[in-house]
Amino acid sequence: MMVLPFVLLIVAALLATLGLRRVSVGAWFLAMAGLLYMLSLRVGDFASLTL
Amino acid sequence: MAAIARVISFLALFATCAVLLFVLYWQLVGGEVPGSLALMQRIALVGVGFGFLLNVRFGASESHFGVVIVSAALGLAIAARQMLVYAAANGGAVGPQVFEWHFYTWTLVGFFAAIVLAGVMLFIEGQFVEGVRDTRPSGAAQAAGWLFVLVALAHAVSALLQCGFEACFDGAPGYGLLRG
Numbered sequence: 001m002m003v004l005p006f007v008l009l010i011v012a013a014l015l016a017t018l019g020l021r022r023v024s025v026g027a028w029f030l031a032m033a034g035l036l037y038m039l040s041l042r043v044g045d046f047a048s049l050t051l
Numbered sequence: 052m053a054a055i056a057r058v059i060s061f062l063a064l065f066a067t068c069a070v071l072l073f074v075l076y077w078q079l080v081g082g083e084v085p086g087s088l089a090l091m092q093r094i095a096l097v098g099v100g101f102g103f104l105l106n107v108r109f110g111a112s113e114s115h116f117g118v119v120i121v122s123a124a125l126g127l128a129i130a131a132r133q134m135l136v137y138a139a140a141n142g143g144a145v146g147p148q149v150f151e152w153h154f155y156t157w158t159l160v161g162f163f164a165a166i167v168l169a170g171v172m173l174f175i176e177g178q179f180v181e182g183v184r185d186t187r188p189s190g191a192a193q194a195a196g197w198l199f200v201l202v203a204l205a206h207a208v209s210a211l212l213q214c215g216f217e218a219c220f221d222g223a224p225g226y227g228l229l230r231g
Binding site for chain 2: 001002003004005006007009010012013014016017019021024025028031032035036038039042
Protein backbone atom coordinates (compact mmCIF):
# COMPACT_ATOMS: atom_id res chain seq x y z
CA MET A 1 0.00 0.00 0.00
CA MET A 2 2.90 2.35 0.73
CA VAL A 3 4.18 1.88 -2.79
CA LEU A 4 0.86 2.85 -4.40
CA PRO A 5 1.24 6.67 -4.04
CA PHE A 6 4.78 6.37 -5.41
CA VAL A 7 3.47 4.50 -8.45
CA LEU A 8 0.70 7.04 -8.95
CA LEU A 9 3.19 9.91 -8.75
CA ILE A 10 5.49 8.20 -11.26
CA VAL A 11 2.51 7.78 -13.58
CA ALA A 12 1.66 11.46 -13.01
CA ALA A 13 5.21 12.58 -13.81
CA LEU A 14 5.32 10.34 -16.89
CA LEU A 15 2.00 11.67 -18.16
CA ALA A 16 3.16 15.25 -17.54
CA THR A 17 6.41 14.61 -19.39
CA LEU A 18 4.40 13.19 -22.28
CA GLY A 19 2.16 16.27 -22.32
CA LEU A 20 -1.03 15.00 -20.64
CA ARG A 21 -1.44 17.72 -18.03
CA ARG A 22 -4.98 17.22 -16.75
CA VAL A 23 -4.71 13.44 -16.42
CA SER A 24 -1.37 13.79 -14.64
CA VAL A 25 -2.89 16.17 -12.09
CA GLY A 26 -5.65 13.61 -11.56
CA ALA A 27 -3.05 10.93 -10.82
CA TRP A 28 -1.32 13.31 -8.39
CA PHE A 29 -4.64 13.95 -6.68
CA LEU A 30 -5.19 10.20 -6.18
CA ALA A 31 -1.65 9.84 -4.79
CA MET A 32 -2.23 12.63 -2.28
CA ALA A 33 -5.57 11.09 -1.28
CA GLY A 34 -3.73 7.83 -0.62
CA LEU A 35 -1.10 9.65 1.39
CA LEU A 36 -3.76 11.45 3.42
CA TYR A 37 -5.46 8.10 4.08
CA MET A 38 -2.19 6.58 5.32
CA LEU A 39 -1.59 9.60 7.53
CA SER A 40 -5.10 9.27 8.93
CA LEU A 41 -4.26 5.70 9.97
CA ARG A 42 -1.44 7.10 12.10
CA VAL A 43 -3.15 10.18 13.45
CA GLY A 44 -4.95 8.12 16.08
CA ASP A 45 -1.61 7.63 17.78
CA PHE A 46 -1.86 11.24 18.89
CA ALA A 47 -4.36 10.12 21.48
CA SER A 48 -1.57 8.29 23.27
CA LEU A 49 0.61 11.38 23.44
CA THR A 50 0.73 13.63 26.44
CA LEU A 51 1.49 16.98 24.90
CA MET B 52 9.72 38.29 -14.52
CA ALA B 53 8.21 35.24 -16.22
CA ALA B 54 11.70 34.07 -17.17
CA ILE B 55 12.87 34.45 -13.58
CA ALA B 56 9.90 32.45 -12.31
CA ARG B 57 10.67 29.73 -14.85
CA VAL B 58 14.30 29.56 -13.71
CA ILE B 59 13.18 29.36 -10.07
CA SER B 60 10.86 26.45 -10.92
CA PHE B 61 13.76 24.72 -12.70
CA LEU B 62 16.02 25.20 -9.70
CA ALA B 63 13.32 24.03 -7.28
CA LEU B 64 12.79 20.88 -9.38
CA PHE B 65 16.51 20.14 -9.41
CA ALA B 66 16.74 20.84 -5.68
CA THR B 67 13.91 18.34 -5.07
CA CYS B 68 15.71 15.74 -7.19
CA ALA B 69 18.96 16.44 -5.32
CA VAL B 70 17.31 15.95 -1.92
CA LEU B 71 15.63 12.72 -3.07
CA LEU B 72 18.94 11.44 -4.42
CA PHE B 73 20.76 12.41 -1.21
CA VAL B 74 18.35 10.49 1.05
CA LEU B 75 18.58 7.51 -1.30
CA TYR B 76 22.38 7.70 -1.11
CA TRP B 77 22.18 7.92 2.70
CA GLN B 78 19.88 4.92 2.74
CA LEU B 79 22.01 2.75 0.47
CA VAL B 80 25.50 3.76 1.66
CA GLY B 81 24.73 4.69 5.26
CA GLY B 82 22.38 1.76 5.78
CA GLU B 83 19.60 3.99 7.13
CA VAL B 84 16.38 2.23 6.16
CA PRO B 85 13.47 4.68 6.34
CA GLY B 86 10.45 4.14 8.56
CA SER B 87 6.88 4.50 7.38
CA LEU B 88 6.69 8.19 8.25
CA ALA B 89 9.94 8.90 6.41
CA LEU B 90 8.54 7.10 3.36
CA MET B 91 5.40 9.20 3.56
CA GLN B 92 7.51 12.36 3.67
CA ARG B 93 9.33 11.17 0.57
CA ILE B 94 5.97 10.72 -1.19
CA ALA B 95 5.04 14.29 -0.28
CA LEU B 96 8.43 15.50 -1.52
CA VAL B 97 7.86 13.77 -4.87
CA GLY B 98 4.48 15.56 -4.96
CA VAL B 99 6.24 18.91 -4.43
CA GLY B 100 8.64 18.13 -7.24
CA PHE B 101 5.72 17.19 -9.48
CA GLY B 102 4.24 20.67 -9.02
CA PHE B 103 7.49 22.31 -10.15
CA LEU B 104 7.74 19.81 -13.01
CA LEU B 105 4.32 20.99 -14.26
CA ASN B 106 5.61 24.58 -14.22
CA VAL B 107 8.73 23.60 -16.14
CA ARG B 108 6.88 21.47 -18.69
CA PHE B 109 3.70 23.47 -19.33
CA GLY B 110 4.47 26.98 -18.08
CA ALA B 111 3.31 28.59 -14.88
CA SER B 112 -0.20 28.16 -13.57
CA GLU B 113 -1.82 28.84 -10.22
CA SER B 114 -2.94 25.22 -10.02
CA HIS B 115 0.67 24.03 -10.32
CA PHE B 116 1.55 26.06 -7.26
CA GLY B 117 -1.53 24.53 -5.63
CA VAL B 118 0.03 21.11 -6.23
CA VAL B 119 3.23 22.30 -4.52
CA ILE B 120 1.41 23.82 -1.55
CA VAL B 121 -0.93 20.87 -0.91
CA SER B 122 1.92 18.34 -1.20
CA ALA B 123 4.18 20.40 1.08
CA ALA B 124 1.39 20.92 3.62
CA LEU B 125 0.86 17.16 3.82
CA GLY B 126 4.61 16.58 4.14
CA LEU B 127 4.85 19.21 6.85
CA ALA B 128 2.05 17.55 8.82
CA ILE B 129 3.78 14.16 8.57
CA ALA B 130 7.17 15.59 9.61
CA ALA B 131 5.56 17.44 12.52
CA ARG B 132 3.85 14.26 13.63
CA GLN B 133 7.16 12.40 13.61
CA MET B 134 8.84 15.13 15.66
CA LEU B 135 5.99 15.21 18.19
CA VAL B 136 6.01 11.44 18.63
CA TYR B 137 9.73 11.40 19.31
CA ALA B 138 9.44 14.36 21.65
CA ALA B 139 6.63 12.74 23.62
CA ALA B 140 7.74 9.11 23.58
CA ASN B 141 11.49 9.31 23.97
CA GLY B 142 12.05 12.81 25.17
CA GLY B 143 14.72 13.03 22.55
CA ALA B 144 15.53 12.64 18.92
CA VAL B 145 16.05 9.49 16.89
CA GLY B 146 17.97 8.88 13.69
CA PRO B 147 20.95 10.34 11.89
CA GLN B 148 21.84 14.01 11.84
CA VAL B 149 23.00 16.27 9.03
CA PHE B 150 24.51 19.59 10.13
CA GLU B 151 23.23 18.94 13.67
CA TRP B 152 19.61 18.56 12.58
CA HIS B 153 17.70 15.34 12.15
CA PHE B 154 16.23 14.44 8.79
CA TYR B 155 12.65 15.06 9.88
CA THR B 156 13.63 18.53 11.15
CA TRP B 157 15.17 19.32 7.78
CA THR B 158 12.06 18.01 6.04
CA LEU B 159 9.80 20.14 8.22
CA VAL B 160 11.82 23.26 7.41
CA GLY B 161 12.06 22.26 3.74
CA PHE B 162 8.30 21.78 3.34
CA PHE B 163 7.67 25.08 5.09
CA ALA B 164 10.14 26.76 2.73
CA ALA B 165 8.39 25.17 -0.28
CA ILE B 166 5.04 26.57 0.86
CA VAL B 167 6.55 30.03 1.34
CA LEU B 168 8.35 29.83 -2.02
CA ALA B 169 5.15 28.83 -3.84
CA GLY B 170 3.23 31.59 -2.05
CA VAL B 171 5.81 34.23 -2.97
CA MET B 172 5.95 33.04 -6.59
CA LEU B 173 2.20 33.46 -6.86
CA PHE B 174 2.85 37.21 -6.59
CA ILE B 175 4.74 37.15 -9.90
CA GLU B 176 1.63 37.69 -11.97
CA GLY B 177 3.51 38.21 -15.22
CA GLN B 178 4.23 34.49 -15.44
CA PHE B 179 0.52 33.66 -15.72
CA VAL B 180 -0.12 35.86 -18.77
CA GLU B 181 0.95 33.22 -21.28
CA GLY B 182 -1.13 30.51 -19.61
CA VAL B 183 -0.39 26.80 -19.80
CA ARG B 184 0.61 25.52 -23.19
CA ASP B 185 1.24 22.10 -24.60
CA THR B 186 3.86 22.97 -27.12
CA ARG B 187 6.93 20.87 -27.64
CA PRO B 188 9.02 21.38 -24.48
CA SER B 189 12.62 22.48 -24.52
CA GLY B 190 15.35 19.88 -24.19
CA ALA B 191 16.13 21.05 -20.68
CA ALA B 192 12.49 20.70 -19.60
CA GLN B 193 12.29 17.24 -21.12
CA ALA B 194 15.56 16.19 -19.44
CA ALA B 195 14.39 17.54 -16.08
CA GLY B 196 11.14 15.61 -16.46
CA TRP B 197 12.85 12.32 -17.18
CA LEU B 198 15.38 12.85 -14.37
CA PHE B 199 12.50 13.39 -11.96
CA VAL B 200 10.71 10.26 -13.21
CA LEU B 201 13.87 8.18 -12.71
CA VAL B 202 14.48 9.50 -9.19
CA ALA B 203 10.86 8.85 -8.20
CA LEU B 204 11.10 5.37 -9.73
CA ALA B 205 14.20 4.59 -7.64
CA HIS B 206 12.31 5.53 -4.48
CA ALA B 207 9.31 3.46 -5.52
CA VAL B 208 11.52 0.40 -6.06
CA SER B 209 13.12 1.00 -2.66
CA ALA B 210 9.69 1.25 -0.99
CA LEU B 211 8.54 -1.89 -2.80
CA LEU B 212 11.58 -3.85 -1.62
CA GLN B 213 11.07 -2.62 1.93
CA CYS B 214 7.31 -2.86 2.32
CA GLY B 215 6.05 -5.04 -0.50
CA PHE B 216 2.40 -4.13 -0.94
CA GLU B 217 1.82 -3.60 2.78
CA ALA B 218 1.25 -0.39 4.69
CA CYS B 219 4.71 -0.77 6.27
CA PHE B 220 3.51 0.29 9.72
CA ASP B 221 5.14 -2.53 11.70
CA GLY B 222 8.22 -0.45 12.29
CA ALA B 223 10.57 -3.32 11.47
CA PRO B 224 13.44 -1.86 9.46
CA GLY B 225 14.91 -3.80 6.56
CA TYR B 226 13.98 -4.97 3.12
CA GLY B 227 11.13 -7.40 3.74
CA LEU B 228 10.65 -8.40 0.14
CA LEU B 229 14.31 -9.42 -0.20
CA ARG B 230 14.06 -11.62 2.89
CA GLY B 231 11.26 -13.51 1.23
